[in-house]
Amino acid sequence: MTNSPIHEFAGHKSEEKRSDGLGGAATVFAAPGEVDPGFETQWFDSHCHFDFAAFDADREALWQSAQQAGCCGLLIPGISRQQGQALAGFCAGKPWFYAQGLHPYFLTQHRQADIDWLDQALTDPGVVAVGEVGLDRILATTDEILEQQWHWFRLQVELAEAHRLPLILHIRGMHDEAASWLRRRRFTHGGMVHAFSGSGQQAAKWIELGFALGIGGALTHPRAHKLRRTVAALPHSSILLETDSPDMTPVFWGAERNDPRTVPLIAAIVARLQGRLLAEVSTESISVASLLFSRLSINCVKRP
Template sequence: MFDSHCHLDFPEFDKDREETLNQCWDERIRSICIPATEARFWPRILKLFNQKPDSVRRYVALGLHPYFLDSHKESHLDDLKESLKHHSETVSAVGEIGLDYALADSNRVQQHYYFVRQLAVADQFNLPVILHCRKAHDDILKQLRQFKLKNGGIVHAFSGSEQQARQYIELGFKLGFGGTITYERARKTRQLVATLPLSSLVLETDAPDMPMSGYQGQRNTPTQLPLVLRKIAELRASPVEEIAQATTENALSILAKQGDWAM
């Protein structure tokens, strides 16, 4: 299995990060992608990169998250380019980037500025992007159509319409589904999981956030990924192993460097 979105760098894992990774291995989770939120955390994320065999492979992404707009500076965009130059063999994507219109007091103009600039960086370095989107799919899709990124990306925690989903897929994107689908109230998202092409789906936890149903109020961890896997298999009436293999291959097709394909 591949957890395509896990903030393993967050302080919530400082006390048991290695133990958590060992537990992931026991749960047959072989790969995790760790996206950044702020520039100050990039060095910590880069240290978590790991491609050693017989351990959980850790892919990393660098970017500026729209939720932390007040922490971003113009200079961080140049820093991003420099980091990608110096760590070209390490960084798999630009992310977590995007637009969040659910933030009532956030500056949308500024959000848009950082988002478009980071899309340009991804285009320059031929990297995929990991997208954060809340109530902004149409605006994000508009920009993606303009940039036409060669390597697409992943739409994290997808919650849009079927029409929007298929537009992302046409642009070369995979759609991330996590703990939301373990809740019965998520009927629309569950229906999407059941009907979209399997080739478009990837698993995620968004740990330490987005706890699964039955675990509300607790820290989410990547070890919970099998709950997402089993729910998708149930919704699609498909074998668990089939979903595990397909979603892993889907994530690797976006995030793995050439020649680096580990199940």
């Protein structure tokens, strides 16, 4: 087996080193095409917008490359009614799973009739969760916008309860408020806090509520020292690996656009921070996804 960038980062070998707060010497990654196709551990990308137009020109080639790098499946969240209506067809015939939801970023596009549509969409047995939904203090530049976010958030939590589905949450600057509200409501279906970048105390609150934490490219930012300390101390059973492709690109990735091939690279950082083997991170993260999203049928078979 060759020494891939993944193995080098995990500590098997490192030729070019830098001090970047990533828990030790890190390989300076080169072009994205250099992910070792012989890497045998399997990965699941728990949050990926692979249906976005950014992938239209080379989606199939990228997926083949991601599979060679060990990616055995994707979870694609819903963000709007228009996008959500195409998800079932988009994912058909592939190990791509989908959720349905109304994202706070597209607040001005949502209409009250979209809640009726979402209620019906959630009867599809292929839907694994309600999301991407949530609260975003950065987007809420006025109190009125924040109240609108709360309106859509509450309605979608009600639907998740009615359909007994977990949530995929988009939370920025509102971790304490969102977690406290769900606790008071006694929400019991759990879910995923996508792109988690909060504190250890906030992580503990989410875990207590039955949520796993999505860990992705934010972990690689030079100033993300607090997040790396938080991730180092997280229970293994609380971590989901994600890319948020085409966004949240790791700083070491040699392309502006993120894609599912960076999942094992994020996993290598998690392994390094927690003192674990890559194979353990792979197995545990797939197990967490399968338990959290009970409608998933992830078929990750180790390649010979």
